[in-house]
Amino acid sequence: MKRLVAVLFVLLGACSTAPQRSLPPVVEGSGSGPLTPGQTVPGDTAPEPLKAPPPAPAATGGAVIALLDRADSYRASGDMSNEAAAIERALRIEPNNARLWSRLAATRLEQGQPRQAEQLALKSNALAAGDKRLQAQNWRLVARARWALDDSAGARAAEKNARALGGS
Amino acid sequence: MPRKKPTTRRRNAKRKRRKSTNYRFPWRKILLTLLVVTVGYVAFLDFQVYRQFEGKRWSLPARVYARPLELYAGLTLEPDQFAAELRALGYKFVATARRPGEVSRNASRFQLISRPFVFWDGGEPSRALRASFSTSHLQTLQDDREGNAVALARLDPLEIGSIHTARQEDRILLKLDEVPDTLVRALIAVEDRGFYAHHGISPRAVGRALLVNVQSGRVVQGGSTLTQQLVKNFFLTNQRSLWRKFNEAIMSLLLERRYAKDEILEAYLNEIYLAQDGQRAIHGFGLGSQFLFQRPLQELSTAQMALLVGMVKGPSYYDPRRHPERARERRDLVLQIMQEQDIISQAEYQKARREGLGLVQAAAGTSKSFPAFLDLVRRQLRRDYDESDLVSEGLRIFTTLDPQVQWALQKSLTERIRPLLGQQPELQGAGLVAHSANGEVLALAGGRQSGFAGFNRALDAQRHVGSLIKPAVYLTALEQSGRYNLAARIDDGPLEFEQSGQLWKPENYDREFHGEVMLYQALASSYNVATARLGLELGVNAVIKTLRRLSVDAPLNPYPSLFLGATDLSPLTVTELYLNFASGGFRVPLRSIREVLDAAGQPLQRYELSVERVIEPGPAYLIHRALQMVIEEGTGRALNGRFSSQLGLAGKTGTTNDLRDSWFAGYDGEKLGVIWMGRDDNQPMGLTGGSGAMQVWAGLYAMAGVVSSQPLKPDSVEWYQVDKTSAGLADSGCDNTVQLPFVEAGSKPPKAPCARGGSLRWLPEWLR
Numbered sequence: 001m002k003r004l005v006a007v008l009f010v011l012l013g014a015c016s017t018a019p020q021r022s023l024p025p026v027v028e029g030s031g032s033g034p035l036t037p038g039q040t041v042p043g044d045t046a047p048e049p050l051k052a053p054p055p056a057p058a059a060t061g062g063a064v065i066a067l068l069d070r071a072d073s074y075r076a077s078g079d080m081s082n083e084a085a086a087i088e089r090a091l092r093i094e095p096n097n098a099r100l101w102s103r104l105a106a107t108r109l110e111q112g113q114p115r116q117a118e119q120l121a122l123k124s125n126a127l128a129a130g131d132k133r134l135q136a137q138n139w140r141l142v143a144r145a146r147w148a149l150d151d152s153a154g155a156r157a158a159e160k161n162a163r164a165l166g167g168s
Numbered sequence: 169m170p171r172k173k174p175t176t177r178r179r180n181a182k183r184k185r186r187k188s189t190n191y192r193f194p195w196r197k198i199l200l201t202l203l204v205v206t207v208g209y210v211a212f213l214d215f216q217v218y219r220q221f222e223g224k225r226w227s228l229p230a231r232v233y234a235r236p237l238e239l240y241a242g243l244t245l246e247p248d249q250f251a252a253e254l255r256a257l258g259y260k261f262v263a264t265a266r267r268p269g270e271v272s273r274n275a276s277r278f279q280l281i282s283r284p285f286v287f288w289d290g291g292e293p294s295r296a297l298r299a300s301f302s303t304s305h306l307q308t309l310q311d312d313r314e315g316n317a318v319a320l321a322r323l324d325p326l327e328i329g330s331i332h333t334a335r336q337e338d339r340i341l342l343k344l345d346e347v348p349d350t351l352v353r354a355l356i357a358v359e360d361r362g363f364y365a366h367h368g369i370s371p372r373a374v375g376r377a378l379l380v381n382v383q384s385g386r387v388v389q390g391g392s393t394l395t396q397q398l399v400k401n402f403f404l405t406n407q408r409s410l411w412r413k414f415n416e417a418i419m420s421l422l423l424e425r426r427y428a429k430d431e432i433l434e435a436y437l438n439e440i441y442l443a444q445d446g447q448r449a450i451h452g453f454g455l456g457s458q459f460l461f462q463r464p465l466q467e468l469s470t471a472q473m474a475l476l477v478g479m480v481k482g483p484s485y486y487d488p489r490r491h492p493e494r495a496r497e498r499r500d501l502v503l504q505i506m507q508e509q510d511i512i513s514q515a516e517y518q519k520a521r522r523e524g525l526g527l528v529q530a531a532a533g534t535s536k537s538f539p540a541f542l543d544l545v546r547r548q549l550r551r552d553y554d555e556s557d558l559v560s561e562g563l564r565i566f567t568t569l570d571p572q573v574q575w576a577l578q579k580s581l582t583e584r585i586r587p588l589l590g591q592q593p594e595l596q597g598a599g600l601v602a603h604s605a606n607g608e609v610l611a612l613a614g615g616r617q618s619g620f621a622g623f624n625r626a627l628d629a630q631r632h633v634g635s636l637i638k639p640a641v642y643l644t645a646l647e648q649s650g651r652y653n654l655a656a657r658i659d660d661g662p663l664e665f666e667q668s669g670q671l672w673k674p675e676n677y678d679r680e681f682h683g684e685v686m687l688y689q690a691l692a693s694s695y696n697v698a699t700a701r702l703g704l705e706l707g708v709n710a711v712i713k714t715l716r717r718l719s720v721d722a723p724l725n726p727y728p729s730l731f732l733g734a735t736d737l738s739p740l741t742v743t744e745l746y747l748n749f750a751s752g753g754f755r756v757p758l759r760s761i762r763e764v765l766d767a768a769g770q771p772l773q774r775y776e777l778s779v780e781r782v783i784e785p786g787p788a789y790l791i792h793r794a795l796q797m798v799i800e801e802g803t804g805r806a807l808n809g810r811f812s813s814q815l816g817l818a819g820k821t822g823t824t825n826d827l828r829d830s831w832f833a834g835y836d837g838e839k840l841g842v843i844w845m846g847r848d849d850n851q852p853m854g855l856t857g858g859s860g861a862m863q864v865w866a867g868l869y870a871m872a873g874v875v876s877s878q879p880l881k882p883d884s885v886e887w888y889q890v891d892k893t894s895a896g897l898a899d900s901g902c903d904n905t906v907q908l909p910f911v912e913a914g915s916k917p918p919k920a921p922c923a924r925g926g927s928l929r930w931l932p933e934w935l936r
Contacts, residue, residue: 063240066319070289081774082289085763088606088777093240095605095838104777119754122781126752126788129880 064090064097071103080111098127098134105141114148117141136165213415214422220403221427221435226339228562228767229332229448232545233325234569235608235762236287239299240320241309244873247276247301249572254280256326256571258462258528268294269467276301279312283464285324288566288763288771292322304873326571327458329542331549331558335447340454341562341767344434347453348466350511351473352433357509358477358502360394364429368395368420395420398436442476442483460488462528470512471523474502488525496525540614541569543624544760552773553764562767568608568760573601573839573872577611578618580867584860585616585845592853597845597864598625600743601872604840606777607747607756623848626739630722631846634733635694635803635857636742636822636831637715639749639791641703641731642691644714646787646794648706649914654688654790655890656915660698667727674700674732677823677856686895688794688908692802694821696732703731717782718748719755733822742833743842749795749818750835752879753788754779785882786911792818792879793909803858804834810866816877819865821857828852830860834869837877841865885909886929888916896920897928 071086087104094100105120121141128134139162146155237253251273255261259271259280271280277300284294296312309318332338344352356363362370370393392400399419423432441449442456450459456476457465468476478498479486488495500521507517545567549558557563581597588595601611614624623629645652660682665672674696676682682695690698703711711731712724725735737745740758747756756779764773783791795818798804803821811817819834830845830853843861847853855861881887889905891898896917898905901924910916919928 060240060242062317063238063242063320074289081771084776085289085774089238091606091777092603092608093238093243095603116776116778119778119780123754123779126754126781126785126882127880129882 060093063093064100067093068103071107075107080107083107084111096127098124098131101127102134102138102141105138105145109141109145109148114145118145118149121145132165136162139165210418210422213419214426216403217399217419217422218426221423221431226337226341226438227560228341229330229336229338230549230558230561230563230565231327232329232331232542232565232567234328234567234571236285236292236325236566237323238320239297239306239309239318239323241306241317243306244304244875245301245306245572246304246873247273247278250278250299250301250306252575253323253326253571254278257324258458258467260463260467265296267467269463276303281312282321283324285322286765286769287322288765288774292324295321297321325566328538328567328569330448331542331546331565332448333559335449336559337441337449337451338445338455339438339450339452340458341438342434342452342454342465344430344437346466347434347437348468348473350470350506351453351465351468351477352437353509353511354474354477354502354506355437355480356394357505357511359397359480360392363394363433366393366395366424368422368424369393369417393420394436395423395432398432398439399423401439401441402435440480442479443487444484460527469520469523469526470506470516471499471503471520472526474506474520475499475525478502488527492525499525537618538569538574538612540624540626541567541574541609541612541760543614544609544612544627547627548760549764563772564765564767564769565761566763566765568603568610568762569612570601570610573868574611574613576868576871577601577613577841580864580871581613581616581843582618583867584864588855592847594847594849594851595845595853596625596848597843597861598629598739599841599843599864599868600626600739601839601841601868602743602747602758604747604750604835604838605756607758608762609758609760610839625844625848628738629844629846629848630736630738631829631844631850632733632824633735633737633742634822634824634829634831635696635699636737636820636833637730637733637735638691638694638699639795639820640714640718640720640745641699641706641711642687642794643783643787643791644706644710645687645702646790647714647784649786649911651915652687653910653915653917654686654794654908655895655910655917656687657684657895658687658690658698658702659683660685660690660695660701663697663701665700665704665728667729672700672728684895686890688797689802691794691820692797692800694798694803700728700731704728715745719744719757719782733824739842739844742831742844743840746820746833746835746840746842748782749788749791750840751779752792753781753783753785755782786884786914789879789882789885789909790911795820796877797906799834804832804862806858807834807862807866810870811874814876815874817869817874818877819862821862823856823858826852827854827856830855831857832861832865834862834865835877836869836874838875839872841868843868881909884912886912888929890917891920891922894920894922897923899923899925899928901925 067086067090071083074083074086084104084107087100087107091100091104101120101124105117105124108120109117121138125135125138128138139158143155143158143162146158254271259269262270262272265272265279265281268281268283271278279298282295282297285292297318298310298312299306300308309321310316311318330338362372396416399416403419438452438454440453441451443450443459445459450456453476454465457463457468461468461472475488475495478495478501486495486498503517503520506512507514512520545565549565577599581599585595585597597613597616599613600609602609612626614626615622662681663674676696677694681697685695685698690702708726708728708730712726715724720737720741722737722741724730744758748754759775761775763771763775766772796816798820799807799817800813804819807817815836817834817836819832822829822831828846828850831843833840833842835841843864845855845860845864887907887909889898889902890896890908891902892904892906896919898920902920902922
């Protein structure tokens with residue numbers, strides 16, 4: 001059951017960074033030609049054929065879940081170093097998965113690296129726009145890290161952020 | 169000295185007396201002395217044999233690996249790229265894969281058996297896999313036997329070099345049971361048929377060798393036993409003398425007395441000298457196999473094993489790369505002996521004889537393929553390890569190099585430079601590609617020749633960076649969100665500024681002035697005058713402070729010309745600078761090593777991922793948008809002819825005075841690439857950032873694959889439409905607009921004249 005919850009958790013994380021929700025602002029109209037002449041337009045190369053936008057990438061969730069399973073079993077045996085290595089491996093596959101960064105932050109805190117835990121939680125938040133629960137969780141992690149760093153003012157500010165998000 | 173005389177005389181008298189009366193030659197004493205000396209000498213030799221053979225027998229160079237290819241459904245990889253990687257790993261393309269290291273390909277479907285390998289987090293077993301690709305992705309990965317989906321599989325990593333001293337021996341240590349039985353039997357049949365019967369030396373072997381050689385009319389066998397050959401290689405110099413022959417015989421007997429046949433055989437298989445690779449001596453059958461066939465010994469065909477066994481007799485005389493005919497004849501002779509000794513059947517013999525030599529072109533793991541990247545790895549290692557440990561302890565270094573990206577970088581650089589060499593024979597180039605999220609260096613080129621280990625321009629060339637520095641100026645402004653935003657108007661009109669008594673009059677590349685422009689336009693079109701004016705408003709110190717925060721620790725020119733890039737940085741430093749933008753405002757230290765294992769595969773050290781936020785989310789998002797506008801409508805817009813605008817590529821061109829340097833730094837959603845082109849003597853070479861470096865970048869990304877770059881908007885930022893004519897906030901009443909993000913709590917432009925009262929805030933399509 002716990003594993004199922006973890007799996008769902010990560011899948012949701014993958015959803016929150018799915019490309020459809022973060023499409024770029026589409027520039028409207030074709031008249032948006034440059035207002036100004038460019039300086040360094042190459043004149044000596046023939047125009048290349050247009051490269052079509054790549055097809056939507058297939059889901060890579062299966063690989064990430066397999067790696068999180070490994071991370072869990074390392075964790076169960078108290079091997080934090082390998083747990084972190086497995087999460088880093090997952091991050092190479094899904095570098096924009098906010099939940100993976102959050103999980104790495106939690107691991108670093110347990111490894112006794114509060115400075116990195118704080119920064120990794122901030123990184124997770126940078127990728128967690130719209131996910132208030134994850135943001136609140138990250139701010140709580142930041143608070144714990146800052147308490148460990150004797151930064152009580154920073155810790156209280158982080159706790160305040162967490163509460164503000166938790167309430168909505 | 170008169171007193172001494174009588175004594176001497178008396179002694180002489182005594183001696184004379186003894187000689188004359190009961191003198192006997194001291195046979196016993198001499199024999200005893202001889203015995204003591206001989207026993208002592210043998211004991212000394214025995215000790216030498218013991219000391220060398222026990223404990224650590226060989227010092228092993230550190231072995232360096234590329235990143236292993238991780239296979240999973242959804243991986244961005246073209247089928248041809250996959251095939252190229254398998255080929256580099258020495259996988260054999262066959263009709264049906266049956267053994268590890270074999271693969272069969274049917275268009276975009278692959279069936280392969282991976283090799284087992286020991287990584288940091290344990291062993292990866294050999295697996296039978298079925299992989300099917302679309303044109304750009306790995307779609308399904310299955311177990312070939314069970315048919316079920318495989319979530320993740322890791323191939324063995326490509327060995328990209330070793331760290332050794334000049335003239336050092338190199339080898340891959342194998343246990344006897346890892347060596348194919350066929351090879352061992354062939355070796356014994358050819359080199360020492362009585363190996364299991366003799367005690368180290370074999371008079372019969374000498375006689376038989378003589379007989380065989382006379383019969384066949386040439387030297388087929390030598391009279392030395394395997395033990396003697398090992399002793400010769402192991403303990404003695406190459407000098408030919410009777411004394412050495414004597415030592416060799418004694419030590420052989422001693423070795424046989426102390427150690428079992430299998431131990432001696434195993435040492436022999438690892439010790440024997442087989443080839444020379446520049447400064448590196450190739451020893452042992454394990455490395456010999458990799459060196460010639462780029463394949464582990466266990467995967468060799470009978471003919472390939474016979475070739476290796478044949479080379480023992482004369483590694484340079486039978487060098488199959490230099491003397492293929494001679495080597496082939498020798499191989500066939502070995503095959504014939506194998507057939508006569510019933511090691512292989514007549515049918516196998518006939519089949520093996522028909523086989524080609526099967527050599528790989530370039531020797532594997534020779535430090536020749538990626539010397540510039542290895543240079544970076546070495547520099548990182550030297551910070552943490554002693555040079556002596558690196559060359560002797562057999563460390564296994566797992567690096568971040570991505571062969572696919574590396575090949576693409578080298579190819580693109582060569583393709584751009586080669587046609588220009590006629591006019592610009594001195595033209596050089598360098599490049600670096602790093603993973604934006606974790607700072608791993610994926611590829612590095614130190615010059616236009618990929619295999620050339622010389623001046624490493626990617627790390628050591630210090631060059632004017634030109635406009636590449638400008639984002640630091642604009643970021644400094646955007647961080648003052650109450651004062652500046654992307655639509656803020658700055659003046660690109662004529663500017664004069666007195667700098668330490670001299671008049672500074674910056675000019676634009678097109679020698680024109682553009683009047684009032686929006687802040688993002690000034691960056692996108694790389695206007696020098698507007699940038700200089702903005703920089704002067706901010707102050708040199710503020711910009712230097714920004715650069716320091718963005719991990720630029722090189723000395724910086726403390727004058728306003730800094731705003732236009734009149735300061736020297738290396739491509740490496742530029743990469744570190746732009747990683748801050750590519751990663752959404754986080755400083756990510758560059759890393760070229762992931763892990764280090766010791767010779768036994770035990771973890772020694774891991775280089776962990778670390779990040780640090782150095783730009784607040786709002787300004788980080790804004791500067792990213794500005795760098796996207798460089799490609800959308802600025803100096804990088806030629807890229808739109810090659811890549812879809814929906815990819816959201818971002819980057820910046822850089823050109824220095826009189827076209828001495830051509831720079832481009834650009835990133836997609838996954839990786840950052842920095843390219844430099846120029847001449848080592850800093851003379852003009854006729855390329856701008858756009859016509860030189862950016863073309864290399866485009867070729868690189870077209871080959872390596874592009875990932876769309878769509879960072880999430882922070883909560884503190886909102887999108888607005890801006891009227892391009894008036895730089896005011898626009899609504900549906902305006903028809904020439906651009907979408908720009910603004911820090912919600914910061915300054916915003918006034919309403920545009922064309923706005924008729926509709927909603928000003930702009931909602932991206934997906935939110936509507």
